[in-house]
Amino acid sequence: MAKDCTTCVETQEKQEKLHKVIAEHKGTRGALIPVLHEAQEIYGYLPMEVQLEIANGLDVPLAEVYGVVSFYTRFSINPKGKYLVNVCMGTACYVKGAGLILEKLKEALDLDVDECSEDGKFSLEACRCIGACGLAPVMTINEDVYGRLVPEDVVGIIEKYKNL
Amino acid sequence: MNNINITIDGIKTAVPAGYTILQAAKELGIYIPTLCYLKDINEIGACRICVVEVKGAKALAAACMFPVSEGMEILTHSPKVMAARRATLELILSNHPANCQICDRSTNCELQAVTKKLGVREIRFEGESIHADIDEGISIVRDNNKCILCRRCIAVCKNIQTVGVIDAVNRGFNTTIASPFEMPLGETPCVNCGQCIVACPTGALRERSHTDDVWAAIADPDKYVVVQPAPAVRAGLGEEFGYPIGTPVTGKMATALKRLGFDRVFDTDTAADLTIMEEGTELLNRIQNGGTLPLITSCSPGWIKFCEHNYPEMLVNLSSCKSPHEMFGAVIKSYFAEKEGIDPAKIVTVSVMPCTAKKFEAQRPELGKDGHADVDYVITTREFAQMVKDAGIDFRSLEDSDFDNPFGNASGAGVIFGATGGVMEAALRTVADILNGNSGTDIDFEAVRGVDDIKIVEVEAGGMKIRAAVAHGLGNARKLIEKVKSGEEELHFIEIMACPGGCVTGGGQPVQPASVTNWIDLRAERAKAIYSEDKNAPIRKSHENPAITNLYKDYFDEPGSHKAHDLLHTHYVARGKYQ
Amino acid sequence: MYKTIADIHAIREAKKADLMIRVDENAAPSAEGGRMHVLVCAGTGCVSSSSVKIIEKLTDMVHKNKLEDEVKIVKTGCFGLCAEGPIMMIYPDHVMYTRVEISDVDEIFNTHIIGGQAVKRLLAGDSEKKDAHNALGSLEFFSKQLRIALRNCGGINPECIDEYIAKDGYLALEKALTEMTPAGVIDVVKASEIRGRGGAGFPTGLKWSFAAPQVSDQKYVACNADEGDPGAFMDRSVLEGDPHSIIEAMALAGYAIGANQGYVYVRAEYPIAVQRLGIAIEQAKEYGLLGKNILGTGFDFDLDIRLGAGAFVCGEETALITSVEGRRGEPKPRPPFPAVKGLFGKPTVLNNVETLANIPVILLKGADWFKSMGTEKSRGTKVFAVGGKINNVGLVEIPMGTTLREIIYDIGGGIPGGKAFKAAQTGGPSGGCIPASHLDTPIDYDSLMAIGSMMGSGGLIVMDEENCMVDIAKFFLEFTVDESCGKCPPCRIGTKRMLELLERITQGKASPTAIEDLEELAKSIKASSLCALGQTAPNPVLSTLKYFRDEYVAHIDEKRCPAGVCKDLLEFSILEDKCIGCSACARKCPVNAISGEIKSPYTIDTAACIKCGVCMDTCKFGAIIKK
Numbered sequence A: 001m002a003k004d005c006t007t008c009v010e011t012q013e014k015q016e017k018l019h020k021v022i023a024e025h026k027g028t029r030g031a032l033i034p035v036l037h038e039a040q041e042i043y044g045y046l047p048m049e050v051q052l053e054i055a056n057g058l059d060v061p062l063a064e065v066y067g068v069v070s071f072y073t074r075f076s077i078n079p080k081g082k083y084l085v086n087v088c089m090g091t092a093c094y095v096k097g098a099g100l101i102l103e104k105l106k107e108a109l110d111l112d113v114d115e116c117s118e119d120g121k122f123s124l125e126a127c128r129c130i131g132a133c134g135l136a137p138v139m140t141i142n143e144d145v146y147g148r149l150v151p152e153d154v155v156g157i158i159e160k161y162k163n164l
Numbered sequence B: 001m002n003n004i005n006i007t008i009d010g011i012k013t014a015v016p017a018g019y020t021i022l023q024a025a026k027e028l029g030i031y032i033p034t035l036c037y038l039k040d041i042n043e044i045g046a047c048r049i050c051v052v053e054v055k056g057a058k059a060l061a062a063a064c065m066f067p068v069s070e071g072m073e074i075l076t077h078s079p080k081v082m083a084a085r086r087a088t089l090e091l092i093l094s095n096h097p098a099n100c101q102i103c104d105r106s107t108n109c110e111l112q113a114v115t116k117k118l119g120v121r122e123i124r125f126e127g128e129s130i131h132a133d134i135d136e137g138i139s140i141v142r143d144n145n146k147c148i149l150c151r152r153c154i155a156v157c158k159n160i161q162t163v164g165v166i167d168a169v170n171r172g173f174n175t176t177i178a179s180p181f182e183m184p185l186g187e188t189p190c191v192n193c194g195q196c197i198v199a200c201p202t203g204a205l206r207e208r209s210h211t212d213d214v215w216a217a218i219a220d221p222d223k224y225v226v227v228q229p230a231p232a233v234r235a236g237l238g239e240e241f242g243y244p245i246g247t248p249v250t251g252k253m254a255t256a257l258k259r260l261g262f263d264r265v266f267d268t269d270t271a272a273d274l275t276i277m278e279e280g281t282e283l284l285n286r287i288q289n290g291g292t293l294p295l296i297t298s299c300s301p302g303w304i305k306f307c308e309h310n311y312p313e314m315l316v317n318l319s320s321c322k323s324p325h326e327m328f329g330a331v332i333k334s335y336f337a338e339k340e341g342i343d344p345a346k347i348v349t350v351s352v353m354p355c356t357a358k359k360f361e362a363q364r365p366e367l368g369k370d371g372h373a374d375v376d377y378v379i380t381t382r383e384f385a386q387m388v389k390d391a392g393i394d395f396r397s398l399e400d401s402d403f404d405n406p407f408g409n410a411s412g413a414g415v416i417f418g419a420t421g422g423v424m425e426a427a428l429r430t431v432a433d434i435l436n437g438n439s440g441t442d443i444d445f446e447a448v449r450g451v452d453d454i455k456i457v458e459v460e461a462g463g464m465k466i467r468a469a470v471a472h473g474l475g476n477a478r479k480l481i482e483k484v485k486s487g488e489e490e491l492h493f494i495e496i497m498a499c500p501g502g503c504v505t506g507g508g509q510p511v512q513p514a515s516v517t518n519w520i521d522l523r524a525e526r527a528k529a530i531y532s533e534d535k536n537a538p539i540r541k542s543h544e545n546p547a548i549t550n551l552y553k554d555y556f557d558e559p560g561s562h563k564a565h566d567l568l569h570t571h572y573v574a575r576g577k578y579q
Numbered sequence C: 001m002y003k004t005i006a007d008i009h010a011i012r013e014a015k016k017a018d019l020m021i022r023v024d025e026n027a028a029p030s031a032e033g034g035r036m037h038v039l040v041c042a043g044t045g046c047v048s049s050s051s052v053k054i055i056e057k058l059t060d061m062v063h064k065n066k067l068e069d070e071v072k073i074v075k076t077g078c079f080g081l082c083a084e085g086p087i088m089m090i091y092p093d094h095v096m097y098t099r100v101e102i103s104d105v106d107e108i109f110n111t112h113i114i115g116g117q118a119v120k121r122l123l124a125g126d127s128e129k130k131d132a133h134n135a136l137g138s139l140e141f142f143s144k145q146l147r148i149a150l151r152n153c154g155g156i157n158p159e160c161i162d163e164y165i166a167k168d169g170y171l172a173l174e175k176a177l178t179e180m181t182p183a184g185v186i187d188v189v190k191a192s193e194i195r196g197r198g199g200a201g202f203p204t205g206l207k208w209s210f211a212a213p214q215v216s217d218q219k220y221v222a223c224n225a226d227e228g229d230p231g232a233f234m235d236r237s238v239l240e241g242d243p244h245s246i247i248e249a250m251a252l253a254g255y256a257i258g259a260n261q262g263y264v265y266v267r268a269e270y271p272i273a274v275q276r277l278g279i280a281i282e283q284a285k286e287y288g289l290l291g292k293n294i295l296g297t298g299f300d301f302d303l304d305i306r307l308g309a310g311a312f313v314c315g316e317e318t319a320l321i322t323s324v325e326g327r328r329g330e331p332k333p334r335p336p337f338p339a340v341k342g343l344f345g346k347p348t349v350l351n352n353v354e355t356l357a358n359i360p361v362i363l364l365k366g367a368d369w370f371k372s373m374g375t376e377k378s379r380g381t382k383v384f385a386v387g388g389k390i391n392n393v394g395l396v397e398i399p400m401g402t403t404l405r406e407i408i409y410d411i412g413g414g415i416p417g418g419k420a421f422k423a424a425q426t427g428g429p430s431g432g433c434i435p436a437s438h439l440d441t442p443i444d445y446d447s448l449m450a451i452g453s454m455m456g457s458g459g460l461i462v463m464d465e466e467n468c469m470v471d472i473a474k475f476f477l478e479f480t481v482d483e484s485c486g487k488c489p490p491c492r493i494g495t496k497r498m499l500e501l502l503e504r505i506t507q508g509k510a511s512p513t514a515i516e517d518l519e520e521l522a523k524s525i526k527a528s529s530l531c532a533l534g535q536t537a538p539n540p541v542l543s544t545l546k547y548f549r550d551e552y553v554a555h556i557d558e559k560r561c562p563a564g565v566c567k568d569l570l571e572f573s574i575l576e577d578k579c580i581g582c583s584a585c586a587r588k589c590p591v592n593a594i595s596g597e598i599k600s601p602y603t604i605d606t607a608a609c610i611k612c613g614v615c616m617d618t619c620k621f622g623a624i625i626k627k
Ligand SMILES: Cc1cc2nc3c(=O)[nH]c(=O)nc-3n(C[C@H](O)[C@H](O)[C@H](O)COP(=O)(O)O)c2cc1C
Pocket: C195, C196, C197, C198, C199, C200, C201, C202, C204, C224, C225, C226, C227, C228, C229, C312, C313, C314, C315, C316, C317, C318, C350, C351, C352, C353, C355, C356, C457, C531, C532, C533
């Protein structure tokens, strides 16, 4: 029961934060995308209820909110894994073999791109350039950046997170 | 106005500043194909079918958006232009099911028409194509497989109707038109107005058809099938059979309905007169007894659902009157059934409507009695035309005939329900007469006619001042309601029609392509048919229609009586948004 | 408190003295400035290679030894040598260290900071001729550069407004507000003939002069920091390393056209840039260099940041505007141009980060100074992010007119591993591939256009013999298909069809007409698309078709990938005479496609092989080949 209570409190906290964000932006023009950014920061993703809250709060049709969310790749309607593995497939990384890194990761995680592992631990994604092209090929796991990768590095790095 | 000198296809001409290339070409009689452009509604330059060559410009220009400028030289069908248009069209077709034969919009499809006009005979490109599930709601069917992403539906739904339940989702090749989270449209605050359907250039949007049900009822010897066409149907139906826009075809319509095999053919116009009696009384009551004002009309189910979703606090302002055809359905299954000695369970009531929202309305649980819906089936003007075609009837060669009695004659006031301002005008005719002691002289309330967004009138009758407003299209309705809520407008009576132009341009009416609607105002043209019927009507006020006075004498006693409330009035449900 | 012009001058003079040791080795240290500055790069690249931890550790050591007054640890933006990061630069000695690791910090501290001796093994540059002195001047990587847009990157602490002011920051703004009319500002920008660095190369002064006469209650200045070209990071470096230059330039643009609100549209993938820019805006506001009545001149200008959300098309100006308005970033047809009807329907000037970074200097040093650099039709310098198969990966700023060869071989140090140069790609997904035969093309807007590529925003990716050009074309098409907004059919469906054709080619399944089909599609996509994304999307295909047609033909007719990249066309096999039958490969093969008897040659079952290449990497005897 106690566990439920914490989730309950957590939900409430998140909701209060969201309300605050909406209130802060209400009335400023072009508020939708900044609010979506912050909402995703709070919830980790943008489920229907959150989008509805934003739609009503900012007086934008829900269909438009959903249209915007689905347009931009950074917004997600699905929860992400605890560790988000992101392989840069930008040009600098690609010509230096990012494709092979991605293949290795798929194998090591047993995931396809844009999938989340069943235990919710890992998500695999491909992104386009994080600006660390000098270290190409690059991948990130949450905040950590790994550069100058070779395919052989991959398994070891993933193992580290598996055991965290 | 200062004119701009330009040359199109070698022809020198001068056109007003601000003209687009498309407008200028039109004046010279040059056809430029379009797919996405809907004047004033969808000006986004998306489809690239209208491209032309502008001398000196790098890329081709979209004629629908590109403004003319002094000295401009334009080529509308150079080899480069023709090749580009064809390639674009072939690309669209490479992602489109090629099954025109079985498509609802065949022969009236803009994509098909453009393909024909450009003479495209092969599709050189091939690859992955869309496979979307069809969303079949109570009123609206969406088939994204046939969607060309022109966005006309979105513009209408979001900007004109301010409903905004569909939008573009995803991007690139995966872009589609969808409701939020791809939920069925029926689970959204869609009001079923069908304006998206009449805006759609292709067969991607259509109404849910009920013609099979109606054919089955007609064929069933145990059923007594009564039909009623709405006022606006006669103003649009002719277009399905090649008549010019604005031609009323009332007599032929009545004959056709009889030929189809309906047992009785009545006229919803008569029920409109009945509505005026009830609603007029309600208005006077509210004014005289301090009831909630303004009173707002309730005959447009698109508006009703909009109000339920967006303005639940205004539901008390809505007239409790059922919409005319629903009243009629109730009368047929009660008074008429009694009078004719028919078991109401055996009666099937069919409404022919310019409206898709009425399909949803007909299945509201509150609109029926003892488990019988007031109206069993609603078919649109388009479906009706299809039934006429199904039956092999040569519509144009039909004789005129009258509707059946006892509900075959309506007043001119009943007819004008079909256009924006019509209900208001009909009501004012009656209310003014009552207040003036039946000596009203002014019949034509011109001020409430026409296609202005919001029309406001002040009428003096019997020493009383009535301030009334008319709004058509839900965007205008929203504006008006906001004004009322903020106190900016103080009104007694409001008419709201969900569809821009009112029912004549309802979501169930024949579809005119953009190549027509971009250049004429369909709303005004169709309304002409309505007002000419009114002009020629022997009786032009609802309370003077003997069919109605008899009905009260025989059955309801007086407007607003207990019995009338039981059968002719209803209530509404506050619906959240997506909850 | 807001600063007056006099206050700012005082700050500038004082700080200049503090920073003197970074300019002049023999300068006397100021009391405030200390005797030594240790600059550590905290740009994205170096942060990725743990520079923050190095900074923390150094700071801690300085603190523990109570050297705070003497030795200043300065966090900087990108030096441009990111591949060699983390970078550390020590003044007044002018010593640059590369690939510094946490474990090196002790030694640097003891040997250099305390002991005054350079740590040789960490010195930047060629390991043979390691010169401890004046790294910036002696490294070929830097000596051929001319740093104007990047003038402060790596040289100052981007989070300290005073350092920017010391570098004559905000002096141009002061000059404009006190001595120049808005028209005068535009005249100078016009006369400098600077063209937009965001890709299209439109003359900046002209753009401003369109917006200036528009009568409107509100106008806007927007900065395009979306930098969508993957593999390019010029704008990121400027924002991280010198954010105040952008703020100053935007205020100048605002003054010139009569706007008092600006927006910087930054991609969310650049958190450090966003953070630094945010700090800089706050500082500028504090000093009264943004906000109401700037420097007491009556001019108001405010700045807000808007984050992108992962859509390349939002770099296109009308799409960027729609995105700032909070909607799907879909481009709109022009006219009306943003200068007439832009953000929220108001006249708007939109400029790229690098364009803006040049503006304050142009105003200070004059149009003639700027015009003296570069070529006749392309004045000034251009920053390139050089990446791919090249030794010195990083950012370089060169005068227009420099040749590709100079960038790749002189500055870039050539191709690693002794491999042969095959092509350089400029202009990102809108650009083209330039073959070796054009290596001596001078880099300017028109020359690049003439050889089928374009300047673009400055991404320059070098490819060697191991890159398959059909595969590269496919890579770019994949990118545009992913990033097409989907509004217009030529791009939405056309690029998809092109990609499908390329996929068939790389799978050996293309029909003999595939090349003509590609060209046909390319032509109509270029002609009909609504925005420049579609209009330029076929370029990578067209340019590779132009210069590397034989590779396409090999794929289509011979079902062969000459570079050995396209998996479906590869076949792995074991050379009987080289295989010693050790079984190592068979044990590693993930699908057990290799079989054989120990000590006799093994064989690969090509039907089962998934072409992962593991066996080839495994075999120590070079017995496995792919073809
Ligand atoms: C698809 C597309 C992407 C673009 N991306 C960028 C970008 O990331 N950064 C940029 O400054 N300009 C970009 N541009 C160019 C801009 O539209 C615009 O021309 C430029 O920002 C104007 O600034 P400038 O005149 O200073 O170059 C892009 C253009 C297109 C068509």
